[in-house]
Amino acid sequence: MTIYQNLIAGEWTGADAVENINPSDTKEVVGLYASGSAADTRNAIAAAKAAFPAWSHSGIWERHVILKKAGDEIMARKDELGALLAREEGKTLPEAIGETIRASQIFEFFAGEALRLAGEVVPSVRPNIGVEITREPLGVIGIITPWNFPIAIPAWKIAPALCYGNTIVFKPAELVPGCSWAIVDILNRAGLPKGVLNLVMGKGSIVGQTMLDSPDLAGITFTGSVGTGKRVAVSSIEHNRKIQLEMGGKNPMVILDDADLSVAVEAAANSAFFSTGQRCTASSRLIVTEGIHDRFVAAMTEKLKTLNVDHALKTGTHIGPVVDERQLKTDTDYIEIGKNEGAKLAFGGELIARDTPGFYLQPTLFTEATNQMRISREEIFGPVASVIRVKDYEEALAVANDTPFGLSSGIATTSLKHATHFKRNAEAGMVMVNLPTAGVDFHVPFGGRKGSSYGSREQGKYAAEFFTTVKTAYTLA
Numbered sequence: 001m002t003i004y005q006n007l008i009a010g011e012w013t014g015a016d017a018v019e020n021i022n023p024s025d026t027k028e029v030v031g032l033y034a035s036g037s038a039a040d041t042r043n044a045i046a047a048a049k050a051a052f053p054a055w056s057h058s059g060i061w062e063r064h065v066i067l068k069k070a071g072d073e074i075m076a077r078k079d080e081l082g083a084l085l086a087r088e089e090g091k092t093l094p095e096a097i098g099e100t101i102r103a104s105q106i107f108e109f110f111a112g113e114a115l116r117l118a119g120e121v122v123p124s125v126r127p128n129i130g131v132e133i134t135r136e137p138l139g140v141i142g143i144i145t146p147w148n149f150p151i152a153i154p155a156w157k158i159a160p161a162l163c164y165g166n167t168i169v170f171k172p173a174e175l176v177p178g179c180s181w182a183i184v185d186i187l188n189r190a191g192l193p194k195g196v197l198n199l200v201m202g203k204g205s206i207v208g209q210t211m212l213d214s215p216d217l218a219g220i221t222f223t224g225s226v227g228t229g230k231r232v233a234v235s236s237i238e239h240n241r242k243i244q245l246e247m248g249g250k251n252p253m254v255i256l257d258d259a260d261l262s263v264a265v266e267a268a269a270n271s272a273f274f275s276t277g278q279r280c281t282a283s284s285r286l287i288v289t290e291g292i293h294d295r296f297v298a299a300m301t302e303k304l305k306t307l308n309v310d311h312a313l314k315t316g317t318h319i320g321p322v323v324d325e326r327q328l329k330t331d332t333d334y335i336e337i338g339k340n341e342g343a344k345l346a347f348g349g350e351l352i353a354r355d356t357p358g359f360y361l362q363p364t365l366f367t368e369a370t371n372q373m374r375i376s377r378e379e380i381f382g383p384v385a386s387v388i389r390v391k392d393y394e395e396a397l398a399v400a401n402d403t404p405f406g407l408s409s410g411i412a413t414t415s416l417k418h419a420t421h422f423k424r425n426a427e428a429g430m431v432m433v434n435l436p437t438a439g440v441d442f443h444v445p446f447g448g449r450k451g452s453s454y455g456s457r458e459q460g461k462y463a464a465e466f467f468t469t470v471k472t473a474y475t476l477a
């Protein structure tokens with residue numbers, strides 16, 4: 001089998017490799033991918049540093065053309081890349097193709113943004129002096145990504161980094177190197193100069209840690225667990241480095257008595273169980289007022305019976321497998337914790353056998369949960385959700401906000417008054433009304449509050465805040 005290698009200083013390199021396994025069929029090896037060393041990582045950082053002066057002064061048309069080419073190729077290959085994504089991560093083929101299209105759109109968006117770079121000219125408070133405010137590239141950016149969106153998250157970090165003139169050391173998650181390799185190959189062939197984008201696949205404890213320890217990274221943009229995010233933060237203070245962290249969530253979905261029941265059930269089922277519940281914007285706390293509670297639980301249970309859990313590539317699959325054995329153990333451990341805490345298992349909770357050996361888990365719904373239980377406070381990151389019964393809107397809002405996290409927050413209601421109040425008072429970066437908590441646009445800001453996020457927003461034109469540094473220049477006329 002050929003080894004998909006790392007790209008360092010424009011050269012494909014690396015002989016040590018690990019298998020990329022399909023979670024829908026653990027007999028299938030998706031490919032062999034290089035596993036980089038600390039020395040590889042240091043070489044990649046040195047290459048990105050050497051490439052920065054030229055790339056940071058490159059023309060906006062050059063950046064536009066490369067980003068546009070990449071977006072076009074990803075779109076032209078959406079079915080093939082979508083299938084690769086579904087095979088390495090386990091989300092269903094339609095979800096995987098959707099994510100691939102989104103990656104393409106992100107490159108198209110930042111291809112446009114490259115042409116829209118602008119500053120401000122303002123008068124000085126002193127006579128005969130002009131003031132210009134411009135954005136300059138930050139420097140070498142470290143990009144560290146998780147396994148749950150193998151193409152979209154790399155795209156939404158790489159595209160703005162390049163658009164604004166930065167160079168990159170990119171370390172994808174060990175479980176899903178395939179899509180990352182494909183994007184880097186596409187950008188490399190699209191004409192990026194050597195060293196501008198370096199790919200170092202491998203272990204977090206080796207490649208990631210070497211990035212954290214380097215004084216040469218001007219910024220790190222990270223998506224992953226709270227624990228690793230904290231390490232990124234602590235190491236970055238020492239190096240006076242800018243950071244952008246997207247970490248956990250425990251997103252609430254409030255369902256009020258006046259909700260349209262079918263809208264509420266569709267939104268809640270999508271939020272909790274699509275993409276196998278493995279989205280940082282997934283909802284695992286369904287906070288339901290007492291007048292609709294029993295009807296909602298009955299309708300959710302009926303809905304869950306219709307969802308097929310199976311091989312990600314099979315037509316008709318609604319929910320793919322859990323990503324790997326370790327995550328499956330986390331999910332089943334939390335199911336036991338929920339039972340022991342006194343929540344009632346209303347649906348699911350069991351592993352399922354399918355034609356191929358994979359990590360198949362039934363969508364699992366608890367009822368009679370309280371917001372103090374561990375299943376309501378800690379991020380599970382699997383197809384497991386709990387219903388928390390509350391008296392009224394005021395209690396629902398208080399429970400929704402009673403969490404260490406604050407990424408996304410949803411409400412199902414037909415009341416304009418409650419929807420308006422919730423939009424203003426939900427302590428989250430994103431609020432969804434009569435929509436799933438997950439599923440966001442590519443051209444507007446993404447990010448959260450409290451323990452979920454740190455630093456400025458990702459995506460859309462707000463991405464400029466992280467990937468640039470502001471300069472204020474004064475000129476005597």
Ligand code: ADP
Pocket residue numbers: 144145146147171172173174202203204205207208209210212223224225226227228229231
């Ligand atoms: P998860 O538990 O979801 O895998 P992690 O935070 O462990 O979340 O992983 C997110 C990314 O962070 C992955 O690319 C992983 O390899 C990387 N990572 C893990 N440990 C470290 C570390 N010590 N330093 C830098 N990156 C790390």
